[in-house]
Amino acid sequence: MIIHPDFDPVAIYLGPFQVRWYGLMYLLGFTAGWALGRHRAARPGSGWTPAMVDDFITWCVLGLVLGARLGYVLFYDLPSYLHDPISIFQVWHGGMSFHGGLIGLCVVVWLFGRKYGKTFLEIGDFLSPLAPPGLLAGRIGNFINGELWGAPTSVPWGVLFPDPRAEGVPRHPSQLYEGGLEGLVLFTVLWIFSSKKRPAGSVMGLFLALYGLFRFGLEFIREPDPQLGYLAFGWLTMGQLLSLPMVLAGAWFIWRGYAAKARAS
Template sequence: MIDVLLTTLTISTGAIRFEELGLSPIALDLGFFQLRWYSLAYLAGIVLGWWYLMKLLGQPGAPMARRHADDMVFYATLGIILGGRLGYVLFYRPLYYLQNPIEIPQLWDGGMSFHGGVIGVTLGILWMARQHKLDWLRIHDYVACCVPFGLFLGRVANFVNGELWGRTTDVPWAIVFPDGGPFPRHPSQLYEALLEGIVLFLILWYMFWRTRARYQPGRLVGAFLLVYGLSRFFVEFFREADAQLMEFARMTHLHMGQWLSLPMILGGLYLVLTAGRRAANVRPVPENA
Protein backbone atom coordinates (compact mmCIF):
# COMPACT_ATOMS: atom_id res chain seq x y z
CA MET A 1 0.00 0.00 0.00
CA ILE A 2 2.81 2.39 0.94
CA ASP A 3 4.64 1.56 -2.32
CA VAL A 4 1.53 2.41 -4.33
CA LEU A 5 1.10 5.71 -2.53
CA LEU A 6 4.73 6.69 -3.06
CA THR A 7 4.60 5.73 -6.72
CA THR A 8 1.50 7.91 -7.11
CA LEU A 9 3.39 10.69 -5.31
CA THR A 10 6.19 10.43 -7.86
CA ILE A 11 3.77 10.98 -10.72
CA SER A 12 1.74 13.72 -9.04
CA THR A 13 4.74 15.82 -7.96
CA GLY A 14 6.51 15.55 -11.31
CA ALA A 15 9.70 14.44 -9.58
CA ILE A 16 12.86 14.47 -11.68
CA ARG A 17 14.06 11.08 -12.84
CA PHE A 18 17.80 10.70 -12.46
CA GLU A 19 18.15 9.23 -15.94
CA GLU A 20 16.79 12.46 -17.41
CA LEU A 21 19.83 14.36 -16.14
CA GLY A 22 22.13 12.48 -18.53
CA LEU A 23 24.77 11.83 -15.87
CA SER A 24 27.22 8.95 -15.90
CA PRO A 25 29.66 7.89 -13.16
CA ILE A 26 32.25 7.21 -15.86
CA ALA A 27 34.20 10.22 -17.08
CA LEU A 28 36.30 8.36 -19.66
CA ASP A 29 35.79 4.87 -21.08
CA LEU A 30 38.49 3.42 -23.30
CA GLY A 31 37.20 -0.12 -23.08
CA PHE A 32 40.27 -1.51 -21.36
CA PHE A 33 40.31 1.42 -18.91
CA GLN A 34 37.63 3.44 -17.18
CA LEU A 35 38.11 6.72 -15.32
CA ARG A 36 35.33 7.54 -12.88
CA TRP A 37 34.21 10.96 -11.71
CA TYR A 38 34.54 9.81 -8.09
CA SER A 39 38.25 9.12 -8.59
CA LEU A 40 38.69 12.45 -10.36
CA ALA A 41 36.93 14.18 -7.45
CA TYR A 42 39.53 12.82 -5.03
CA LEU A 43 42.41 13.82 -7.29
CA ALA A 44 41.01 17.29 -7.99
CA GLY A 45 40.29 17.83 -4.29
CA ILE A 46 43.89 17.02 -3.38
CA VAL A 47 45.35 19.21 -6.16
CA LEU A 48 43.10 22.17 -5.31
CA GLY A 49 43.84 21.71 -1.63
CA TRP A 50 47.58 21.75 -2.30
CA TRP A 51 47.23 24.90 -4.46
CA TYR A 52 45.23 26.71 -1.79
CA LEU A 53 47.59 25.57 0.96
CA MET A 54 50.47 27.19 -0.93
CA LYS A 55 48.53 30.47 -1.05
CA LEU A 56 47.86 30.30 2.68
CA LEU A 57 51.51 29.56 3.46
CA GLY A 58 52.50 32.67 1.51
CA GLN A 59 50.84 34.85 4.16
CA PRO A 60 52.60 36.14 7.30
CA GLY A 61 52.69 33.87 10.35
CA ALA A 62 52.62 30.52 8.53
CA PRO A 63 53.23 27.44 10.75
CA MET A 64 55.46 25.78 8.16
CA ALA A 65 57.50 26.72 5.13
CA ARG A 66 56.26 26.13 1.60
CA ARG A 67 58.83 23.39 1.18
CA HIS A 68 56.92 21.42 3.83
CA ALA A 69 53.77 21.47 1.72
CA ASP A 70 54.75 18.51 -0.47
CA ASP A 71 55.34 16.33 2.59
CA MET A 72 52.06 17.54 4.03
CA VAL A 73 50.12 16.61 0.90
CA PHE A 74 51.77 13.18 0.81
CA TYR A 75 50.86 12.36 4.41
CA ALA A 76 47.38 13.84 4.02
CA THR A 77 46.74 11.73 0.91
CA LEU A 78 47.80 8.57 2.75
CA GLY A 79 45.57 9.57 5.64
CA ILE A 80 42.59 10.16 3.36
CA ILE A 81 42.93 6.81 1.58
CA LEU A 82 43.93 4.55 4.48
CA GLY A 83 41.88 6.30 7.14
CA GLY A 84 38.86 6.70 4.89
CA ARG A 85 38.84 3.04 3.90
CA LEU A 86 39.54 1.61 7.37
CA GLY A 87 36.99 3.99 8.85
CA TYR A 88 34.34 2.66 6.46
CA VAL A 89 35.28 -0.92 7.30
CA LEU A 90 35.14 -0.36 11.08
CA PHE A 91 32.25 2.11 11.32
CA TYR A 92 29.88 0.91 8.62
CA ARG A 93 30.49 -2.75 7.68
CA PRO A 94 32.69 -4.45 10.32
CA LEU A 95 30.95 -7.86 10.23
CA TYR A 96 30.99 -8.06 6.44
CA TYR A 97 34.70 -7.30 6.16
CA LEU A 98 35.50 -9.58 9.08
CA GLN A 99 34.07 -12.36 6.96
CA ASN A 100 35.59 -11.03 3.71
CA PRO A 101 38.95 -9.46 4.69
CA ILE A 102 40.36 -9.89 1.19
CA GLU A 103 37.94 -7.18 -0.02
CA ILE A 104 39.23 -4.51 2.36
CA PRO A 105 41.88 -3.16 -0.09
CA GLN A 106 39.38 -3.11 -3.00
CA LEU A 107 38.90 0.66 -3.07
CA TRP A 108 37.58 0.55 -6.62
CA ASP A 109 34.35 -1.02 -5.28
CA GLY A 110 33.66 2.11 -3.20
CA GLY A 111 33.29 2.58 0.51
CA MET A 112 35.07 5.52 2.18
CA SER A 113 34.34 7.21 5.50
CA PHE A 114 34.95 10.93 5.93
CA HIS A 115 35.29 10.54 9.69
CA GLY A 116 37.91 7.83 9.15
CA GLY A 117 39.68 10.11 6.70
CA VAL A 118 39.78 12.87 9.35
CA ILE A 119 41.48 10.48 11.78
CA GLY A 120 43.93 9.38 9.09
CA VAL A 121 44.85 12.94 8.09
CA THR A 122 45.24 13.90 11.75
CA LEU A 123 47.69 11.06 12.32
CA GLY A 124 49.57 12.07 9.16
CA ILE A 125 49.86 15.68 10.35
CA LEU A 126 51.05 14.57 13.80
CA TRP A 127 53.76 12.42 12.22
CA MET A 128 54.87 15.12 9.78
CA ALA A 129 54.91 17.80 12.50
CA ARG A 130 57.01 15.61 14.77
CA GLN A 131 59.49 14.89 11.99
CA HIS A 132 60.01 18.61 11.31
CA LYS A 133 59.42 19.90 14.88
CA LEU A 134 56.42 22.00 13.83
CA ASP A 135 53.25 23.09 15.61
CA TRP A 136 50.79 20.32 14.76
CA LEU A 137 47.69 22.25 15.82
CA ARG A 138 48.47 25.25 13.61
CA ILE A 139 49.15 22.94 10.67
CA HIS A 140 45.69 21.50 11.27
CA ASP A 141 44.31 25.06 11.03
CA TYR A 142 45.79 25.57 7.59
CA VAL A 143 44.90 22.12 6.27
CA ALA A 144 41.31 22.49 7.50
CA CYS A 145 40.89 25.53 5.23
CA CYS A 146 41.73 23.36 2.22
CA VAL A 147 39.45 20.40 2.91
CA PRO A 148 36.13 21.89 1.65
CA PHE A 149 37.37 21.57 -1.95
CA GLY A 150 37.45 17.80 -1.64
CA LEU A 151 34.21 17.67 0.33
CA PHE A 152 32.33 19.60 -2.33
CA LEU A 153 33.68 17.58 -5.25
CA GLY A 154 33.22 14.29 -3.41
CA ARG A 155 29.54 14.96 -2.67
CA VAL A 156 28.90 16.07 -6.24
CA ALA A 157 30.53 12.81 -7.37
CA ASN A 158 28.22 10.89 -5.02
CA PHE A 159 25.31 12.57 -6.76
CA VAL A 160 26.66 11.73 -10.22
CA ASN A 161 27.02 8.11 -9.06
CA GLY A 162 23.38 8.11 -7.95
CA GLU A 163 24.39 6.90 -4.48
CA LEU A 164 23.85 7.98 -0.86
CA TRP A 165 20.47 9.44 -1.73
CA GLY A 166 18.05 10.93 0.72
CA ARG A 167 14.72 9.98 2.22
CA THR A 168 11.44 10.01 0.33
CA THR A 169 9.90 13.46 -0.05
CA ASP A 170 7.45 15.56 -2.02
CA VAL A 171 9.64 18.66 -2.46
CA PRO A 172 9.64 20.05 -6.04
CA TRP A 173 13.30 19.21 -6.56
CA ALA A 174 12.94 15.56 -5.49
CA ILE A 175 14.73 13.01 -7.65
CA VAL A 176 13.96 9.37 -8.42
CA PHE A 177 17.32 7.60 -8.18
CA PRO A 178 17.95 4.35 -10.11
CA ASP A 179 18.64 2.24 -7.00
CA GLY A 180 16.24 4.07 -4.71
CA GLY A 181 13.04 2.50 -5.96
CA PRO A 182 10.27 4.40 -7.78
CA PHE A 183 10.13 7.03 -5.06
CA PRO A 184 11.08 10.74 -5.14
CA ARG A 185 13.94 11.40 -2.72
CA HIS A 186 15.92 14.29 -1.32
CA PRO A 187 19.15 14.89 -3.30
CA SER A 188 20.95 14.94 0.06
CA GLN A 189 24.33 14.67 -1.64
CA LEU A 190 23.82 18.19 -2.99
CA TYR A 191 22.72 19.46 0.42
CA GLU A 192 26.03 18.20 1.80
CA ALA A 193 27.97 19.68 -1.11
CA LEU A 194 26.43 23.06 -0.33
CA LEU A 195 26.91 23.02 3.45
CA GLU A 196 30.13 20.99 3.84
CA GLY A 197 31.72 22.42 0.72
CA ILE A 198 30.65 25.95 -0.18
CA VAL A 199 29.34 27.26 3.16
CA LEU A 200 32.19 25.74 5.17
CA PHE A 201 34.78 27.11 2.73
CA LEU A 202 33.31 30.63 2.91
CA ILE A 203 33.32 30.60 6.73
CA LEU A 204 36.94 29.47 6.90
CA TRP A 205 37.93 31.87 4.10
CA TYR A 206 36.49 34.80 6.03
CA MET A 207 38.12 33.71 9.29
CA PHE A 208 41.54 33.28 7.68
CA TRP A 209 41.62 36.35 5.44
CA ARG A 210 39.49 38.82 7.40
CA THR A 211 40.29 38.01 11.05
CA ARG A 212 43.32 37.02 13.11
CA ALA A 213 42.09 33.44 13.51
CA ARG A 214 45.26 32.01 11.97
CA TYR A 215 47.23 33.40 14.90
CA GLN A 216 45.01 31.58 17.40
CA PRO A 217 45.96 27.87 17.24
CA GLY A 218 42.95 25.62 16.98
CA ARG A 219 40.39 28.25 16.00
CA LEU A 220 40.25 27.40 12.30
CA VAL A 221 40.32 23.63 12.67
CA GLY A 222 37.86 23.98 15.53
CA ALA A 223 35.50 25.97 13.30
CA PHE A 224 35.93 23.32 10.61
CA LEU A 225 35.02 20.49 12.99
CA LEU A 226 32.11 22.42 14.46
CA VAL A 227 30.54 23.56 11.18
CA TYR A 228 31.12 20.24 9.42
CA GLY A 229 29.75 18.29 12.38
CA LEU A 230 26.61 20.44 12.59
CA SER A 231 26.11 20.34 8.82
CA ARG A 232 26.48 16.56 8.63
CA PHE A 233 24.26 16.05 11.68
CA PHE A 234 21.56 18.23 10.09
CA VAL A 235 21.68 16.69 6.60
CA GLU A 236 21.48 13.15 8.00
CA PHE A 237 17.83 13.90 8.85
CA PHE A 238 17.20 14.09 5.09
CA ARG A 239 19.47 11.19 4.14
CA GLU A 240 18.53 7.52 3.92
CA ALA A 241 20.53 5.41 6.35
CA ASP A 242 22.89 2.83 4.85
CA ALA A 243 20.99 -0.43 4.25
CA GLN A 244 23.14 -2.43 6.67
CA LEU A 245 22.64 0.22 9.38
CA MET A 246 18.87 0.67 9.13
CA GLU A 247 18.26 -1.30 12.32
CA PHE A 248 21.00 0.63 14.12
CA ALA A 249 19.30 3.91 13.14
CA ARG A 250 15.93 2.66 14.37
CA MET A 251 17.37 1.51 17.70
CA THR A 252 19.43 4.64 18.45
CA HIS A 253 17.15 7.17 16.67
CA LEU A 254 20.24 8.61 14.96
CA HIS A 255 22.31 7.60 11.94
CA MET A 256 25.88 6.41 12.29
CA GLY A 257 27.03 9.63 10.60
CA GLN A 258 25.32 11.64 13.34
CA TRP A 259 26.91 9.65 16.15
CA LEU A 260 30.34 10.08 14.53
CA SER A 261 29.71 13.83 14.14
CA LEU A 262 28.95 14.41 17.82
CA PRO A 263 32.64 14.16 18.93
CA MET A 264 33.54 16.54 16.09
CA ILE A 265 30.98 19.09 17.28
CA LEU A 266 32.16 18.91 20.90
CA GLY A 267 35.86 18.91 19.97
CA GLY A 268 35.40 21.79 17.54
CA LEU A 269 33.53 23.85 20.12
CA TYR A 270 36.30 23.27 22.66
CA LEU A 271 39.05 24.30 20.21
CA VAL A 272 37.19 27.47 19.16
CA LEU A 273 36.51 28.55 22.75
CA THR A 274 40.07 27.91 23.97
CA ALA A 275 41.99 29.18 20.91
CA GLY A 276 42.64 32.62 22.42
CA ARG A 277 44.68 31.10 25.25
CA ARG A 278 47.19 29.67 22.80
CA ALA A 279 47.67 32.86 20.74
CA ALA A 280 50.65 34.15 22.73
CA ASN A 281 52.79 31.14 21.76
CA VAL A 282 52.53 31.61 17.99
CA ARG A 283 55.86 31.84 16.19
CA PRO A 284 56.16 31.97 12.38
CA VAL A 285 58.40 29.43 10.66
CA PRO A 286 61.09 30.97 8.41
CA GLU A 287 61.38 29.54 4.91
CA ASN A 288 64.93 28.30 5.52
CA ALA A 289 64.15 26.66 8.86
Protein backbone atom coordinates (compact mmCIF):
# COMPACT_ATOMS: atom_id res chain seq x y z
CA MET A 1 0.00 0.00 0.00
CA ILE A 2 1.17 3.54 -0.83
CA ILE A 3 0.09 6.53 1.24
CA HIS A 4 -0.78 9.56 -0.87
CA PRO A 5 1.55 12.49 -0.02
CA ASP A 6 -1.47 14.80 0.50
CA PHE A 7 0.04 17.61 -1.53
CA ASP A 8 -0.90 21.19 -0.89
CA PRO A 9 -3.17 22.00 -3.88
CA VAL A 10 -1.45 25.37 -4.10
CA ALA A 11 1.96 25.07 -5.75
CA ILE A 12 3.09 28.69 -5.42
CA TYR A 13 2.01 31.45 -3.06
CA LEU A 14 2.52 34.96 -4.42
CA GLY A 15 1.20 37.20 -1.68
CA PRO A 16 -2.62 37.15 -2.02
CA PHE A 17 -2.38 35.18 -5.27
CA GLN A 18 -2.20 31.41 -5.44
CA VAL A 19 -0.98 29.25 -8.31
CA ARG A 20 -2.52 25.81 -8.04
CA TRP A 21 -1.05 22.56 -9.28
CA TYR A 22 -4.05 21.94 -11.51
CA GLY A 23 -3.53 25.26 -13.26
CA LEU A 24 0.18 24.51 -13.68
CA MET A 25 -0.68 21.18 -15.28
CA TYR A 26 -2.95 22.92 -17.79
CA LEU A 27 -0.14 25.37 -18.56
CA LEU A 28 2.30 22.51 -19.00
CA GLY A 29 -0.10 20.68 -21.32
CA PHE A 30 -0.70 23.71 -23.53
CA THR A 31 3.03 24.48 -23.64
CA ALA A 32 3.81 20.92 -24.73
CA GLY A 33 1.11 21.07 -27.41
CA TRP A 34 2.43 24.41 -28.66
CA ALA A 35 6.04 23.13 -28.87
CA LEU A 36 5.00 19.93 -30.63
CA GLY A 37 2.77 21.87 -33.01
CA ARG A 38 5.61 24.18 -34.03
CA HIS A 39 7.80 21.13 -34.56
CA ARG A 40 5.19 19.53 -36.83
CA ALA A 41 4.68 22.81 -38.69
CA ALA A 42 8.39 22.87 -39.54
CA ARG A 43 8.10 19.63 -41.49
CA PRO A 44 8.29 20.04 -45.28
CA GLY A 45 4.85 20.22 -46.85
CA SER A 46 3.02 20.48 -43.51
CA GLY A 47 0.84 23.34 -44.78
CA TRP A 48 1.33 25.11 -41.44
CA THR A 49 3.56 27.90 -40.23
CA PRO A 50 4.78 28.52 -36.67
CA ALA A 51 2.67 31.70 -36.57
CA MET A 52 -0.45 29.70 -37.45
CA VAL A 53 0.33 27.27 -34.64
CA ASP A 54 0.70 30.15 -32.19
CA ASP A 55 -2.70 31.49 -33.23
CA PHE A 56 -4.30 28.05 -33.17
CA ILE A 57 -3.07 27.15 -29.68
CA THR A 58 -4.43 30.45 -28.36
CA TRP A 59 -7.84 29.58 -29.79
CA CYS A 60 -7.55 26.06 -28.34
CA VAL A 61 -6.89 27.37 -24.84
CA LEU A 62 -10.14 29.33 -24.90
CA GLY A 63 -12.20 26.57 -26.51
CA LEU A 64 -10.86 23.80 -24.30
CA VAL A 65 -11.17 25.59 -20.96
CA LEU A 66 -14.66 26.95 -21.67
CA GLY A 67 -15.87 23.67 -23.16
CA ALA A 68 -14.38 21.54 -20.38
CA ARG A 69 -15.97 23.64 -17.66
CA LEU A 70 -19.38 23.90 -19.30
CA GLY A 71 -19.26 20.21 -20.15
CA TYR A 72 -18.69 19.29 -16.51
CA VAL A 73 -21.51 21.58 -15.42
CA LEU A 74 -23.97 20.14 -17.96
CA PHE A 75 -22.93 16.47 -17.94
CA TYR A 76 -21.95 15.83 -14.34
CA ASP A 77 -23.49 18.18 -11.77
CA LEU A 78 -26.08 20.53 -13.31
CA PRO A 79 -28.50 20.61 -10.31
CA SER A 80 -25.71 21.67 -7.97
CA TYR A 81 -24.58 24.49 -10.24
CA LEU A 82 -28.14 25.68 -10.81
CA HIS A 83 -28.49 25.94 -7.05
CA ASP A 84 -25.25 27.96 -6.82
CA PRO A 85 -24.50 29.53 -10.25
CA ILE A 86 -21.52 31.52 -8.95
CA SER A 87 -19.66 28.23 -8.37
CA ILE A 88 -19.53 27.71 -12.14
CA PHE A 89 -16.72 30.27 -12.23
CA GLN A 90 -14.79 28.71 -9.34
CA VAL A 91 -12.65 26.50 -11.56
CA TRP A 92 -9.92 26.26 -8.92
CA HIS A 93 -12.17 23.81 -7.08
CA GLY A 94 -11.91 21.39 -10.03
CA GLY A 95 -14.60 20.10 -12.32
CA MET A 96 -13.47 19.85 -15.95
CA SER A 97 -14.86 17.42 -18.51
CA PHE A 98 -12.73 15.99 -21.31
CA HIS A 99 -15.79 15.44 -23.49
CA GLY A 100 -16.93 19.03 -22.96
CA GLY A 101 -13.43 20.22 -23.83
CA LEU A 102 -13.58 18.14 -27.00
CA ILE A 103 -16.80 19.86 -28.04
CA GLY A 104 -15.18 23.23 -27.36
CA LEU A 105 -12.21 22.23 -29.53
CA CYS A 106 -14.52 21.17 -32.36
CA VAL A 107 -16.03 24.66 -32.37
CA VAL A 108 -12.53 26.17 -32.41
CA VAL A 109 -11.44 23.90 -35.27
CA TRP A 110 -14.45 24.95 -37.34
CA LEU A 111 -13.86 28.66 -36.72
CA PHE A 112 -10.11 28.39 -37.30
CA GLY A 113 -10.69 26.49 -40.53
CA ARG A 114 -12.92 29.24 -41.84
CA LYS A 115 -10.27 31.84 -41.09
CA TYR A 116 -7.36 29.97 -42.67
CA GLY A 117 -9.15 27.99 -45.37
CA LYS A 118 -8.43 24.58 -43.88
CA THR A 119 -10.82 21.64 -43.63
CA PHE A 120 -12.07 20.24 -40.35
CA LEU A 121 -10.31 16.92 -41.04
CA GLU A 122 -7.02 18.60 -41.91
CA ILE A 123 -6.97 20.54 -38.64
CA GLY A 124 -8.17 17.53 -36.64
CA ASP A 125 -5.35 15.38 -38.01
CA PHE A 126 -2.80 18.07 -37.14
CA LEU A 127 -4.20 18.64 -33.65
CA SER A 128 -4.71 15.05 -32.48
CA PRO A 129 -1.05 14.11 -31.79
CA LEU A 130 -0.64 17.33 -29.78
CA ALA A 131 -3.38 16.52 -27.27
CA PRO A 132 -2.10 13.46 -25.29
CA PRO A 133 0.67 15.31 -23.38
CA GLY A 134 -2.02 17.66 -22.07
CA LEU A 135 -4.13 14.67 -21.03
CA LEU A 136 -1.15 13.23 -19.18
CA ALA A 137 -0.53 16.52 -17.38
CA GLY A 138 -4.19 16.79 -16.42
CA ARG A 139 -4.23 13.30 -14.91
CA ILE A 140 -1.09 14.06 -12.93
CA GLY A 141 -2.92 17.12 -11.64
CA ASN A 142 -5.83 14.90 -10.60
CA PHE A 143 -3.44 12.64 -8.67
CA ILE A 144 -1.73 15.57 -6.95
CA ASN A 145 -5.16 16.87 -5.90
CA GLY A 146 -6.09 13.42 -4.61
CA GLU A 147 -9.28 13.31 -6.69
CA LEU A 148 -10.95 10.96 -9.19
CA TRP A 149 -9.46 7.89 -7.53
CA GLY A 150 -10.19 4.32 -8.45
CA ALA A 151 -12.12 1.49 -6.88
CA PRO A 152 -10.92 -0.24 -3.69
CA THR A 153 -8.10 -2.69 -4.36
CA SER A 154 -5.68 -5.08 -2.68
CA VAL A 155 -2.86 -4.68 -5.23
CA PRO A 156 0.50 -3.64 -3.70
CA TRP A 157 0.42 -0.25 -5.44
CA GLY A 158 -3.00 0.67 -4.09
CA VAL A 159 -3.02 4.25 -2.80
CA LEU A 160 -4.52 5.45 0.45
CA PHE A 161 -5.99 8.85 -0.42
CA PRO A 162 -6.48 11.42 2.39
CA ASP A 163 -10.00 12.50 1.37
CA PRO A 164 -12.52 11.04 3.87
CA ARG A 165 -14.75 10.11 0.93
CA ALA A 166 -12.09 7.54 -0.06
CA GLU A 167 -13.23 5.66 3.07
CA GLY A 168 -9.71 5.00 4.33
CA VAL A 169 -9.10 2.01 2.04
CA PRO A 170 -6.40 1.55 -0.63
CA ARG A 171 -7.66 2.42 -4.09
CA HIS A 172 -6.46 2.07 -7.66
CA PRO A 173 -4.52 5.19 -8.72
CA SER A 174 -6.75 5.36 -11.78
CA GLN A 175 -5.54 8.90 -12.52
CA LEU A 176 -2.08 7.46 -13.25
CA TYR A 177 -3.49 4.57 -15.27
CA GLU A 178 -5.38 7.07 -17.41
CA GLY A 179 -2.33 9.30 -17.72
CA GLY A 180 -0.29 6.35 -18.92
CA LEU A 181 -2.79 5.17 -21.53
CA GLU A 182 -4.43 8.44 -22.61
CA GLY A 183 -1.15 10.34 -22.40
CA LEU A 184 1.97 8.26 -23.01
CA VAL A 185 0.58 5.35 -25.04
CA LEU A 186 -1.82 7.43 -27.10
CA PHE A 187 0.87 10.02 -27.86
CA THR A 188 3.37 7.35 -28.96
CA VAL A 189 0.86 5.63 -31.26
CA LEU A 190 -0.40 8.88 -32.82
CA TRP A 191 3.06 10.39 -33.27
CA ILE A 192 4.33 7.30 -35.08
CA PHE A 193 1.12 6.88 -37.10
CA SER A 194 1.10 10.52 -38.21
CA SER A 195 4.79 10.52 -39.18
CA LYS A 196 3.68 9.36 -42.65
CA LYS A 197 0.98 10.80 -44.87
CA ARG A 198 -2.36 9.22 -43.96
CA PRO A 199 -5.87 9.50 -45.42
CA ALA A 200 -7.71 12.64 -44.30
CA GLY A 201 -9.41 12.13 -40.95
CA SER A 202 -7.63 8.88 -40.08
CA VAL A 203 -5.26 10.40 -37.48
CA MET A 204 -8.17 12.16 -35.79
CA GLY A 205 -10.20 8.96 -36.03
CA LEU A 206 -7.47 6.94 -34.37
CA PHE A 207 -7.30 9.48 -31.55
CA LEU A 208 -11.06 9.35 -30.96
CA ALA A 209 -11.25 5.56 -31.12
CA LEU A 210 -8.29 4.85 -28.86
CA TYR A 211 -9.14 7.50 -26.29
CA GLY A 212 -12.71 6.23 -26.17
CA LEU A 213 -11.57 2.64 -25.72
CA PHE A 214 -9.02 3.53 -23.03
CA ARG A 215 -11.48 5.68 -21.12
CA PHE A 216 -14.29 3.14 -21.42
CA GLY A 217 -12.11 0.32 -20.09
CA LEU A 218 -10.53 2.26 -17.24
CA GLU A 219 -13.91 3.46 -15.98
CA PHE A 220 -14.45 -0.08 -14.68
CA ILE A 221 -11.78 0.48 -12.02
CA ARG A 222 -12.55 4.16 -11.40
CA GLU A 223 -15.11 5.27 -8.86
CA PRO A 224 -18.07 6.94 -10.60
CA ASP A 225 -18.85 10.54 -9.76
CA PRO A 226 -20.74 10.35 -6.45
CA GLN A 227 -23.52 12.69 -7.56
CA LEU A 228 -24.23 10.44 -10.57
CA GLY A 229 -23.21 6.89 -9.70
CA TYR A 230 -23.87 4.26 -12.35
CA LEU A 231 -26.32 5.38 -15.02
CA ALA A 232 -27.14 2.31 -17.12
CA PHE A 233 -27.42 -1.43 -16.45
CA GLY A 234 -25.94 -0.91 -12.99
CA TRP A 235 -22.38 -0.57 -14.30
CA LEU A 236 -22.09 2.08 -17.02
CA THR A 237 -20.82 5.51 -15.95
CA MET A 238 -21.26 8.91 -17.57
CA GLY A 239 -17.66 8.71 -18.81
CA GLN A 240 -18.43 5.44 -20.58
CA LEU A 241 -21.65 6.69 -22.11
CA LEU A 242 -19.81 9.73 -23.48
CA SER A 243 -16.89 7.62 -24.73
CA LEU A 244 -18.92 5.15 -26.78
CA PRO A 245 -19.83 7.73 -29.48
CA MET A 246 -16.13 8.65 -29.68
CA VAL A 247 -15.20 5.05 -30.49
CA LEU A 248 -17.88 4.83 -33.17
CA ALA A 249 -17.02 8.21 -34.66
CA GLY A 250 -13.31 7.38 -34.66
CA ALA A 251 -13.87 4.06 -36.41
CA TRP A 252 -16.05 5.82 -39.00
CA PHE A 253 -13.41 8.48 -39.73
CA ILE A 254 -10.74 5.79 -40.20
CA TRP A 255 -12.99 3.72 -42.48
CA ARG A 256 -14.03 6.80 -44.44
CA GLY A 257 -10.44 7.91 -45.00
CA TYR A 258 -9.14 4.57 -46.19
CA ALA A 259 -12.25 3.88 -48.30
CA ALA A 260 -11.75 7.20 -50.08
CA LYS A 261 -8.07 6.37 -50.62
CA ALA A 262 -8.98 2.97 -52.08
CA ARG A 263 -11.50 4.53 -54.49
CA ALA A 264 -8.91 7.07 -55.64
CA SER A 265 -6.21 4.48 -56.31
